[in-house]
Amino acid sequence: MIRYPMLKESAKIGVTAPSSGVPPVLHNMFKQACERMEQRGFEVTCGDTVWTQSKAKSAPAKVRAAELNKMLSNNEIDIIIPPWGGELLIEIMEHVDFTTIQDKWILGYSDTSVLMLALTLKTGLATANGTNFVDVRGEYSDETTAMWEKVLRTKVGESVLQHSSEKYQKKWQHDAPTPCVFHLTEKTNWKTVSGAKEKVEGRLLGGCIDVIRHLIGTPFGDVAQFRKQFLNSDEPILWFLENCEMNTTDLRRTLVHMKLAGWFENCSGILFGRSAANEPVGDYTVEDVYQDMTEDLGVPIIYDIDCGHQPPQITFVNGAYAKVEVENGRGTVLQHFKA
Structure with missing residues (x-):
C-alpha cells in the first residue's frame, strides 16, 4: 500500500x-x-x-x-x-x-x-x-x-485534476524575475508519438532521468520489489521523465539501460517533459528516440509535457494512480491517491 x-x-x-x-x-x-x-x-x-x-x-x-x-x-x-x-x-x-x-x-x-x-x-x-x-x-x-x-x-482516496499550462518558459532569466518568477512566453503543446489522442493510466514513478538512472542496480532502485511489496500485481507503472542535460544518444542509452534493468516491466506508457537538452547526434533526434521507445515497449509516448527544467510544472506524485489524456496539444492529469 x-x-x-x-x-x-x-x-x-x-x-x-x-x-x-x-x-x-x-x-x-x-x-x-x-x-x-x-x-x-x-x-x-x-x-x-x-x-x-x-x-x-x-x-x-x-x-x-x-x-x-x-x-x-x-x-x-x-x-x-x-x-x-x-x-x-x-x-x-x-x-x-x-x-x-x-x-x-x-x-x-x-x-x-x-x-x-x-x-x-x-x-x-x-x-x-x-x-x-x-x-x-x-x-x-x-x-x-x-x-x-x-x-x-x-x-487518501480522493482525486485531484491538473491541466496543461497555457505557456511555458524557454530560458531562465534569474536576474530579472517576473511577478510569478518565470517568463512564460512560449505556447505549451503536449505531443504524442502517434500524433493522435492518447489516454494512459498507471502508478506514477519518475523524475530527472539524468540522475535517477544512477539508482539502477542499487538498493535504492529496486522497482520490481516496489511493485511486489506496495502495489497490486496487475497495476502498471506510468513513468514521467525529464532530461536536463543529455544528448539524444545518451538519452537512448539510458532508456535502454532502464529497460534491460526491468524498470519498464508492466509499463503502460512514458511521459517526457520539455527539455532544452536533447541535442541531436547526427540526424538522430529526440523524436527518433521516442519512436524507438514506442516500438521497443509497445506503449504510448507523450512528450513536451509540463515537467522539468522548462517551467511551469505539474505536480506529479510518485506512487499515485494517474490517468493522463492528451488531445490537440492539451493535456490533463488526474491523480487518485489510491492506497
Whole structure:
C-alpha cells in the first residue's frame, strides 16, 4: 500500500539542501522565498546546509545526510522542500536512515528526484515531483505551479485534476524575475508519438532521468520489489521523465539501460517533459528516440509535457494512480491517491 502524507494549513516547512546549497550571492533571493512562504501562512525552518555551497555541493555527504535525517524524523516538520536540485545528491543515499522517517511530503525536482524516487521505492511513501522552494518567491504563482498546494492537500482516496499550462518558459532569466518568477512566453503543446489522442493510466514513478538512472542496480532502485511489496500485481507503472542535460544518444542509452534493468516491466506508457537538452547526434533526434521507445515497449509516448527544467510544472506524485489524456496539444492529469 502507498502512504500519502497530508499537507495541513499553516504547515511547517523544513528547508535543507541534500544536493546544492545557496551561495552567498543568492542569499537575498532565497530569503525572499522564505518571506513569501511565511506571508502565505507557512512556518519555515532552514537547516545550515541551505546557506553554503562548495565543491558542487552544500556540504560533505554525511553532513547533508545528518541534517536531512533530522528533518525526516522530526514529526513537527510537515514537508521538506530543498531550495533546488544540484549535482551530487546520490552521495548521501547510503547515509539516509529509512527506518525513522515520519510520513511527510518531500517536494522538488531535478537532483532531488533521486531522493524522492528512492524513498517511494523503498518505503511506499508518496513523494511529490514539482516546484523548487526558490521558485515560489514571486508575488504570486502561475496557475500550474500553484497547484502544488492543492495536490498535497488531497486526502487518501480522493482525486485531484491538473491541466496543461497555457505557456511555458524557454530560458531562465534569474536576474530579472517576473511577478510569478518565470517568463512564460512560449505556447505549451503536449505531443504524442502517434500524433493522435492518447489516454494512459498507471502508478506514477519518475523524475530527472539524468540522475535517477544512477539508482539502477542499487538498493535504492529496486522497482520490481516496489511493485511486489506496495502495489497490486496487475497495476502498471506510468513513468514521467525529464532530461536536463543529455544528448539524444545518451538519452537512448539510458532508456535502454532502464529497460534491460526491468524498470519498464508492466509499463503502460512514458511521459517526457520539455527539455532544452536533447541535442541531436547526427540526424538522430529526440523524436527518433521516442519512436524507438514506442516500438521497443509497445506503449504510448507523450512528450513536451509540463515537467522539468522548462517551467511551469505539474505536480506529479510518485506512487499515485494517474490517468493522463492528451488531445490537440492539451493535456490533463488526474491523480487518485489510491492506497
